[in-house]
Amino acid sequence: MTFSDTKQNHPDSHLERVPDFGCAPVGSDAEVRLAEIWETTPGWRGWFSTVDHKTIGLRYLVTAFIFLLIGGIEALIMRAQLALPEQSLLTPEQYNQLFTMHGVTMIFLYALPILSGFSNYLWPLLLGSRDMAFPRLNALSYWIFLFAGIFMYASFPLGQAPNAGWFNYVPFSGPIYNTGPNIDVFALGMVLLGISTTVGSINFIVSLFRMRAPGMTINKVPILVWGTLTASVANLIAIPAVSLAFFLLWLDRQVGTQFFDVANGGKPLLWQHLFWMFGHPWVYAIVLPAMGIVSDALPTFCRRPLVGYTAVALATMATMLLGFQVWIHHMFATGLPTVALSIFGAASMIISIPSAVAVFAWIATIWLGKPVFKTAFLFFAGFIFLFVVGGLSGVMTAAVSLDLQLNETYFIVAHLHYVLLGINVFPVIGGIYYWFPKFTGRMMSETLGKWSFWVMFIGFNIGFFPMHIAGLLGMPRRIYTYSSRMGWDSVNMITSIGSFIFAIGILIFLANILISLKRGALAGSNPWDAATLEWSTPSPPPAYNFAVIPVIASRHPLWEDRLNENSKRSSLTQGYLLMEGHETLGTSPIDAEPVTILKMPGDSYAPFFVGLFVSLFFVGLLLHWWYFAGMTAAACCITLVIWMWPRKSLAQRTAPKTAHLSGRSP
Amino acid sequence: MNHIFFLGASNAIVASAVEAPLNYFLHSYGPAAKPTMYLGWALAGLSVAICFIIALLLLTAIFRKRKTSNPHKIESEGKGLQWVYIGTGISTVILFVLVIYSLTVLNQVAKPSQTPSITITVTGYDWWWKVEYEHDDPAKRFITANEIHIPVGQSVLIKLKSADVIHAFWVPKLAGKTQMIPGLINQQWIQADVPGVYTGQCTQFCGVGHAHMSLEVVAESVEDFEKWQNAQRQPATQVLRAEQDSGYKLFMDRCAGCHAVRGTDAKGEHGPDLTHLNSRRRLAAGVLTNTPDHLMEWIGNAQLLKPGSRMPSFKLSESEISALALFLSTLD
Numbered sequence: 001m002t003f004s005d006t007k008q009n010h011p012d013s014h015l016e017r018v019p020d021f022g023c024a025p026v027g028s029d030a031e032v033r034l035a036e037i038w039e040t041t042p043g044w045r046g047w048f049s050t051v052d053h054k055t056i057g058l059r060y061l062v063t064a065f066i067f068l069l070i071g072g073i074e075a076l077i078m079r080a081q082l083a084l085p086e087q088s089l090l091t092p093e094q095y096n097q098l099f100t101m102h103g104v105t106m107i108f109l110y111a112l113p114i115l116s117g118f119s120n121y122l123w124p125l126l127l128g129s130r131d132m133a134f135p136r137l138n139a140l141s142y143w144i145f146l147f148a149g150i151f152m153y154a155s156f157p158l159g160q161a162p163n164a165g166w167f168n169y170v171p172f173s174g175p176i177y178n179t180g181p182n183i184d185v186f187a188l189g190m191v192l193l194g195i196s197t198t199v200g201s202i203n204f205i206v207s208l209f210r211m212r213a214p215g216m217t218i219n220k221v222p223i224l225v226w227g228t229l230t231a232s233v234a235n236l237i238a239i240p241a242v243s244l245a246f247f248l249l250w251l252d253r254q255v256g257t258q259f260f261d262v263a264n265g266g267k268p269l270l271w272q273h274l275f276w277m278f279g280h281p282w283v284y285a286i287v288l289p290a291m292g293i294v295s296d297a298l299p300t301f302c303r304r305p306l307v308g309y310t311a312v313a314l315a316t317m318a319t320m321l322l323g324f325q326v327w328i329h330h331m332f333a334t335g336l337p338t339v340a341l342s343i344f345g346a347a348s349m350i351i352s353i354p355s356a357v358a359v360f361a362w363i364a365t366i367w368l369g370k371p372v373f374k375t376a377f378l379f380f381a382g383f384i385f386l387f388v389v390g391g392l393s394g395v396m397t398a399a400v401s402l403d404l405q406l407n408e409t410y411f412i413v414a415h416l417h418y419v420l421l422g423i424n425v426f427p428v429i430g431g432i433y434y435w436f437p438k439f440t441g442r443m444m445s446e447t448l449g450k451w452s453f454w455v456m457f458i459g460f461n462i463g464f465f466p467m468h469i470a471g472l473l474g475m476p477r478r479i480y481t482y483s484s485r486m487g488w489d490s491v492n493m494i495t496s497i498g499s500f501i502f503a504i505g506i507l508i509f510l511a512n513i514l515i516s517l518k519r520g521a522l523a524g525s526n527p528w529d530a531a532t533l534e535w536s537t538p539s540p541p542p543a544y545n546f547a548v549i550p551v552i553a554s555r556h557p558l559w560e561d562r563l564n565e566n567s568k569r570s571s572l573t574q575g576y577l578l579m580e581g582h583e584t585l586g587t588s589p590i591d592a593e594p595v596t597i598l599k600m601p602g603d604s605y606a607p608f609f610v611g612l613f614v615s616l617f618f619v620g621l622l623l624h625w626w627y628f629a630g631m632t633a634a635a636c637c638i639t640l641v642i643w644m645w646p647r648k649s650l651a652q653r654t655a656p657k658t659a660h661l662s663g664r665s666p
Numbered sequence: 667m668n669h670i671f672f673l674g675a676s677n678a679i680v681a682s683a684v685e686a687p688l689n690y691f692l693h694s695y696g697p698a699a700k701p702t703m704y705l706g707w708a709l710a711g712l713s714v715a716i717c718f719i720i721a722l723l724l725l726t727a728i729f730r731k732r733k734t735s736n737p738h739k740i741e742s743e744g745k746g747l748q749w750v751y752i753g754t755g756i757s758t759v760i761l762f763v764l765v766i767y768s769l770t771v772l773n774q775v776a777k778p779s780q781t782p783s784i785t786i787t788v789t790g791y792d793w794w795w796k797v798e799y800e801h802d803d804p805a806k807r808f809i810t811a812n813e814i815h816i817p818v819g820q821s822v823l824i825k826l827k828s829a830d831v832i833h834a835f836w837v838p839k840l841a842g843k844t845q846m847i848p849g850l851i852n853q854q855w856i857q858a859d860v861p862g863v864y865t866g867q868c869t870q871f872c873g874v875g876h877a878h879m880s881l882e883v884v885a886e887s888v889e890d891f892e893k894w895q896n897a898q899r900q901p902a903t904q905v906l907r908a909e910q911d912s913g914y915k916l917f918m919d920r921c922a923g924c925h926a927v928r929g930t931d932a933k934g935e936h937g938p939d940l941t942h943l944n945s946r947r948r949l950a951a952g953v954l955t956n957t958p959d960h961l962m963e964w965i966g967n968a969q970l971l972k973p974g975s976r977m978p979s980f981k982l983s984e985s986e987i988s989a990l991a992l993f994l995s996t997l998d
Contacts (some may be wrong), residue, residue: 040812092973093872165871171848172831172873262849268832269847297671304741308750333834334845335826335852335872345767345772353758359720361754366744367727370735377927383729388720388818392713395761399709399768401702403773404842405690408834472706474688474838479877483701489687531813556744 018575019597024547027540031547034579039132040603044500049603051542056142057121057437061432062328063146064114068425069506070153071105074098076503083496085484095480096163097182101156103166104186109149109566111286111424112231116141116200118431119228119289121439123204125534125541128213128550130584131600133206135256136607136643137199139565143611144196150613151622152189155181157488164188165478167279167330168249170260172318175253181622184253195242195614201238209589213533215552215570216592219313222532222555223306227292230320231285237324238285242278254624270335276327284323287419288316290427291387293356296381297434298362299346300530301377302369303609305563308361315354322351323607332403341400348398355391360385374528379430390415393468394409399407408478413472416472417464429456429509435540436513437527441539442520448512463498466491507619531556536572549585552592572646582648598633599650601629606643610636687865696857698821698841701774705767712760713913724759750774760871775841778821778855786814789823790846790868792976793875794938795953799895801824808899809926811938813946814883817891818861821858826852834870838885858885863947874974894945896905901929902941902997924976927997937977943997949954950975962991 024030040046040055050056077097081089084350090098120138124131132138155161162181207646208229212221249271252259258264260271299306304313328336328344362384371377393415397403406412429452436444470491475482482488502620526535536559537545553568554560574586582600587593613636619628694703785800792959797814801807816822821919826835828846836843838857848900858864867878887895914930921940928941946956953972954960964990968977 096871098748152720154995169832169870171873177831303737303739305743307743307746309743311750333843335850338772342769342772343770349761349765349768353754356754356757357750361746363720363723363727363753366724366747367730367749370732370737371728381724384724385717385721387670392716393763396706396709398711399705399764400772401768401842402706402709402771404844405838405990407843408871431692433734449769458992472689472691474690474867476836476867476876478871481877485685486688522759531740538767556740559740562738563742565743596842630812635990655988 011412012060013098014108017597019583021574022548023574024577024579025573028265029167030577030579034544034547035542037579038193040543046603048608049605051131051133051139051601053135053138054342054541054543054545055118056138057117057119060117060120060145061111062117063149064110064117067109067149069107071102072503074105075101076499077500078102078450079496082492083488083492085482085489087481088549090480093163093478094159096165096478097156097159097161099478100162100165100168100186104152104575106163106420107282108190109145109152110529111420112282113145113195113291115228115231115286115424116145118293118428118435118641119204119224122224122435122534123228124211124545125438126225126532126538127207127211127531128216128546129207129211130545130549130578131211131582133202133210134202136601136604137203139604139607140611141196141200141203144199144614145607147611147615148189148193148196151192151618152185153209153548155185160185166272166561167275169275170249170252170268171262173249174260177439177567184250184622187250187253187623190246190600191243191250192615192618193241193599194246197235198239201235204228204232205236210586210598211554211584212228212587212592213546213550214576214585214594215594216587218592219310220552220555221449223295223309223312223316224289224292226316227289227295228336230316231288233662234281234285234320234323236280237584238278240448241274242282243392245274245278248274272331272334273327277324277496279330280327281320281323283419286362288319290424290431292317293434294362294433295358296382296532297431297530298380299369300464300528301372301374301380303372304365304369305531305559306361307364307368308357312361315357318354319351322347326351326401329403331400332400335409338468345398345400345403349356349395350394352391352398355387359388359391374433375444375446375453376433378453378457379426379433379451382453383422383426383430386418386426386460390418390422393418393467406471408476409471410467410475410477413477414464414467414471417467421460421464423523426456432513434528435534436516436520437523438534438537438539438541440517440520441523442516443523443527444516444520445512448508452505452508452512454505455508456502459498459501459503459505461498463495463502465543466494466498470495478590485510500527529558531559533551533557533572548573548577550575554643562635574609601650604643606639607664610643613639688838688867692751694839696840696859696860698775698854700858701771702842705771708767712764740884748852748921751869768782776994778823778857780821782821782823784816784820785825787825787827788814788828788835789827789829790835790872791829791832791874791936793868793877793972794827794877795835795881796938799898806899808895809939809944810942812881812948812951814881815891815894816856816883816885817888818859818885820857820888821855821857822878823853831872833868833872833879835866836869836956837866837881839864840883844958845870855972856883858883861885865990867951874913875972878951878953878972878975880948882947882952884947887981897945898942902927911989911993912986913989916982916990916991918978940994943994950977958991958995961994962987 040050040052081087160182162185163182171177172321208225248259251261256268258267260266293304295312326344326348328346330343397406397415433444433449442464448457473487475488523539526539551571553570556563557570578597582602584600585594585599587594588595613632616632620632684872691706694700772867787800789796795812797810799808819866823941824991826846833846834843835846837856840858841854844852844854862885864883865883866883868876894924922934924934924937926933926939949956949960950972954964964971965980968975969979
């Protein structure tokens with residue numbers, strides 16, 4: 001789209017203007033004015049109404065981390081029960097609820113939300129924008145996530161938490177064999193959480209294609225952005241399957257439909273297909289952005305750019321595409337025809353090829369660089385090893401006949417923990433060490449940091465490696481106890497010891513955060529001498545992110561002078577001055593040509609109330625308070641009308657002229 | 667210190683590996699399981715080797731000597747792509763070989779080489795296994811529970827059903843697992859080359875009794891198998907089956923609603939068929955060895971031994987216990 005097209009089609013031409021191009025150093029009149037425009041009102045008003053992506057990102061990070069701790073405590077209780085054979089610390093029902101909530105918490109309430117936290121905080125900073133495309137949708141996404149998390153835990157204190165495992169197979173989770181509120185809480189909670197994930201994903205996708213700084217063509221965005229984009233697109237395709245599955249289950253349980261009811265022609269296998277069509281892409285959705293964290297942050301500590309940027313970006317997307325083609329490998333034992341098993345088994349092996357691309361790119365980056373042994377680097381290097389272990393055990397389970405042995409044993413438990421802790425938790429903690437200075441303006445302690453890494457790394461391997469052996473010795477997962485005659489005593493004892501060591505590592509990390517928040521050394525804007533755009537802003541960044549919208553010339557705007565690849569230079573201190581209200585620049589999807597001045601909405605209570613009413617609507621459904629549900633649905637619609645009410649102040653302004661910039665023409 | 671701990675631990679693991687009754691990884695028997703065991707060895711060996719190679723590459727990448735240079739210098743971007751090409755190339759070749767190998771093995775174990783001579787239907791219940799031996803002649807069909815006998819060297823077809831939720835039939839030393847899904851009849855086959863007792867276990871989470879749902883496959887010579895089969899086909903022996911016998915009466919009052927004893931009025935179908943209870947090695951789907959003492963312990967404390975079991979704990983008086991025990995002792 002060119003400037004002139006826009007102009008001709010614009011219905012409201014008096015709003016058009018060409019933004020000024022210039023500087024706005026800290027303390028200048030322009031900068032002060034920007035701060036006034038963008039800062040959230042202090043106090044509880046701001047707390048409920050803010051749409052600042054950085055605040056929302058931090059809320060995501062903190063909330064998800066609290067869920068990680070809750071899920072971790074559940075795991076430790078289970079490990080205490082399993083440390084010795086024939087213990088009765090827990091009843092089977094308590095154990096079943098614990099392992100279900102552990103899975104639900106870690107997979108749904110920790111793993112993706114924590115990555116959404118990073119992406120929410122970082123995207124506009126990485127992309128050179130002042131906010132996400134839909135700031136209020138962003139706030140809504142967080143509130144619903146929070147309420148859905150609380151919702152799913154609502155029945156836990158009553159001793160009636162979800163108890164059918166995180167993949168919740170029917171008919172065990174159906175109305176006949178599970179009569180309490182356990183599964184209804186899970187089913188409705190998942191539909192609710194699906195709303196949050198969906199709107200969050202839409203926001204990421206539109207932000208990427210609309211909000212990049214001019215000049216940041218699609219081949220210059222950081223890998224974290226590729227990872228989150230890929231995951232978001234996948235979520236939009238995958239989430240409907242699981243929301244549908246849980247909604248049908250709820251109908252079966254509460255309305256009397258028979259989608260899964262065998263006696264009336266329903267099909268239990270339908271559940272497995274719907275769940276894993278979602279479940280497997282989801283597994284990639286919760287690791288690809290984390291791999292992106294490593295691809296972006298590891299080069300900083302290797303003092304060189306990532307090897308094979310294009311290959312890694314393409315591998316990210318290839319993984320996701322193949323990821324939609326492998327769900328049957330969760331269902332090898334369901335009696336499907338051998339031909340089908342063969343196809344999905346082969347696909348499940350081939351999906352490792354793009355992972356190999358990434359692994360060798362990371363190793364080459366370290367090999368050809370000059371590693372700086374900071375804590376974050378240790379976490380990323382440790383991650384590469386755990387990724388390989390988890391990947392190889394994944395290849396083993398892709399061999400169909402072997403999987404018929406390994407499936408549903410502790411070998412799978414080992415595999416999935418190597419994958420989810422190795423590829424999600426290690427990069428996430430490394431990422432927190434890396435971006436903590438940006439989040440807070442203070443450095444984390446390196447001494448405590450190294451302790452936390454080594455204790456976690458050693459504890460993790462002592463805890464989870466023996467699970468492979470337990471699986472090879474035939475130990476099924478999800479058993480609350482075992483007999484001594486099965487020969488699983490020592491592996492379980494070692495696993496339990498390791499899991500507690502790992503927990504100590506997490507505690508050291510938490511202590512480090514708390515201490516560093518108060519006493520950490522001041523960070524400055526770019527403490528690691530990193531290359532990407534977020535490090536050009538002060539730490540912590542101001543509410544408006546960038547005083548001027550920068551113009552980008554390469555993937556490494558802060559290393560350009562030293563890399564000296566060509567004569568083009570990004571313009572960081574000089575850029576578009578946009579300060580007639582909440583404004584940022586809209587650019588074209590591929591080439592990032594400036595197209596329009598985007599009028600961004602300001603703080604609003606509407607997202608909080610929509611989130612609250614939607615959640616209360618689900619409470620109404622859960623408790624069969626139909627009038628209450630009707631009222632909250634109406635309240636939700638009214639709030640949405642208020643939210644969407646057209647306002648003149650939000651009318652879009654026109655495209656800026658860019659001809660005077662760095663020799664490029666629109 | 668750590669080192670010693672590890673050595674001790676690995677010894678313990680090796681020791682327990684020898685005993686572990688479900689250790690399919692080292693001890694698989696029969697054509698339905700052995701090719702998979704070799705595949706497992708190949709894949710595990712390869713995985714460990716690749717882990718070491720990658721770990722070595724990683725450590726060398728991190729610690730290799732470098733020329734000291736200006737710390738502010740940034741290396742240029744272009745180099746290093748051959749790492750990705752070579753590494754991915756080798757990985758791709760290995761993966762394609764593995765695809766072919768694993769699919770060949772799948773083809774080997776998917777079907778027996780000759781048509782199975784024996785067909786057994788196993789139905790999963792919360793939390794035990796009903797075992798039905800099929801026969802063209804209805805008089806020769808019979809029902810038992812939690813213990814399957816098969817003749818050595820013959821392939822046996824197992825049809826899998828479920829009476830309630832999804833279970834999974836898994837006798838790992840003889841074959842991989844298959845889910846038992848309500849409304850579907852799945853099937854798999856097993857064959858034991860060596861006589862012995864092979865433990866099985868439910869591996870699909872099925873509720874509070876999931877940990878206590880195991881079974882045994884007894885592989886024996888064709889003669890022994892025939893003998894066993896003929897004995898199982900008989901109804902219960904006639905002794906003590908009189909209305910005036912208090913043990914018999916007690917059984918009919920308290921147990922017959924759920925349990926069947928062929929040849930008597932006990933026709934319950936919710937629990938295991940008890941016609942030849944004493945011929946079995948274990949009680950309650952593997953919870954206890956089958957001795958008269960354990961049997962009475964089970965009847966009195968089922969909920970303690972197997973929490974949530976469909977079998978209630980019965981509070982019986984001393985005289986009732988001895989009468990019931992006497993009756994049960996006749997179910998050979």
